[in-house]
Amino acid sequence: MPDTLNILVAGRAGQVAQALANLPATSDVAISTMGRPELDICDAAMVEAAVAAVAPDMIVNAAAYTAVDQAESDSAAAFAVNRDGAANLARAAAARRIPILHLSTDYVFDGTKKSPYEEIDPVAPLGVYGASKLAGEQEVAAANAAHVILRTAWVYSPVGKNFLKTMLRVADGRDELGVVGDQVGNPTSAHDIAVGLVAIARRIADDENWTPGVYHMTAAGEASWADFAAFIFETSGALGGPTAHVRRITSAEYPTPVARPANSRLDCAKLSAEFGVTLPAWEGSTRACVEQLLKTKGWSV
Numbered sequence: 001m002p003d004t005l006n007i008l009v010a011g012r013a014g015q016v017a018q019a020l021a022n023l024p025a026t027s028d029v030a031i032s033t034m035g036r037p038e039l040d041i042c043d044a045a046m047v048e049a050a051v052a053a054v055a056p057d058m059i060v061n062a063a064a065y066t067a068v069d070q071a072e073s074d075s076a077a078a079f080a081v082n083r084d085g086a087a088n089l090a091r092a093a094a095a096r097r098i099p100i101l102h103l104s105t106d107y108v109f110d111g112t113k114k115s116p117y118e119e120i121d122p123v124a125p126l127g128v129y130g131a132s133k134l135a136g137e138q139e140v141a142a143a144n145a146a147h148v149i150l151r152t153a154w155v156y157s158p159v160g161k162n163f164l165k166t167m168l169r170v171a172d173g174r175d176e177l178g179v180v181g182d183q184v185g186n187p188t189s190a191h192d193i194a195v196g197l198v199a200i201a202r203r204i205a206d207d208e209n210w211t212p213g214v215y216h217m218t219a220a221g222e223a224s225w226a227d228f229a230a231f232i233f234e235t236s237g238a239l240g241g242p243t244a245h246v247r248r249i250t251s252a253e254y255p256t257p258v259a260r261p262a263n264s265r266l267d268c269a270k271l272s273a274e275f276g277v278t279l280p281a282w283e284g285s286t287r288a289c290v291e292q293l294l295k296t297k298g299w300s301v
């Protein structure tokens with residue numbers, strides 16, 4: 001590993017990018033996050049210029065078009081960022097002979113499997129967002145042999161748009177909320193993803209014998225959206241924050257433009273075996289995020 005491992009992160013304002021930027025400083029890893037306007041990953045020349053300026057040892061792609069429902073009517077934009085933008089970064093990394101860590105999603109699956117998804121399971125996205133992210137995975141793998149594609153899911157953090165913040169916001173002033181109880185997944189903290197990414201980056205920089213490919217990286221443990229909401233309210237209520245009773249509803253009672261996979265659970269055994277990385281159980285990280293938000297009433301922004 002170089003004395004300082006220099007990591008360029010694309011997507012500065014996102015949940016994962018901000019979590020990477022907010023990691024405690026260490027002497028052996030330097031993280032530079034870049035986003036629009038100075039780095040638009042859809043612009044290949046801009047990507048090349050950013051990579052030349054930062055001269056990174058590794059690239060992390062945390063930039064994405066993540067508006068799942070909007071993507072249905074904005075397919076060109078979703079593919080431009082999630083497929084072509086990802087390809088631009090992977091090509092720029094390949095030209096410098098450096099690895100790329102690329103984030104992807106559980107939405108590459110249709111959710112019909114009854115147990116957690118493994119990396120070898122067939123993909124079948126239910127909508128444009130999932131299809132564009134799948135295309136991005138394929139482009140990244142084709143453009144740069146030194147790739148780690150990390151599928152994560154149900155991401156939350158104290159910043160940005162996410163389910164946890166939405167629950168606290170809408171509970172403010174309401175006694176009861178209907179929350180979907182028939183979709184199950186792994187609520188994953190952006191901070192834990194950031195810690196996992198840096199651990200993988202260190203491991204890759206230290207040892208040439210690693211296996212490129214697709215890996216699943218979510219929090220340990222599982223929950224339905226209703227379970228997740230109930231835990232958020234239990235934690236928040238105990239600390240004097242917003243709380244509400246969760247009424248379990250079905251996906252049919254909460255229709256969205258794109259169907260969500262009923263089973264979003266990802267099996268992360270491959271990541272643990274290859275890189276020795278296992279993210280913590282979701283409950284502790286959810287509690288930490290709620291506590292942080294309550295200090296600042298940060299759910300309303």
Ligand SMILES: NC(=O)C1=CN([C@@H]2O[C@H](COP(=O)(O)OP(=O)(O)OC[C@H]3O[C@@H](n4cnc5c(N)ncnc54)[C@H](O)[C@@H]3O)[C@@H](O)[C@H]2O)C=CC1
Nearest residue numbers: 011013014015016040041063064066103105152153154155
């Ligand atoms: N949010 C979630 O629940 C999930 C996210 N993921 C994946 O994890 C990764 C990180 O997600 P989040 O941090 O939650 O996303 P986010 O939506 O919080 O952040 C994405 C960032 O990318 C930026 N961006 C979009 N187009 C860009 C462009 N052309 N050039 C530069 N930046 C651009 C956006 O402005 C935004 O700041 C993404 O790859 C996403 O697909 C996977 C599963 C679930």
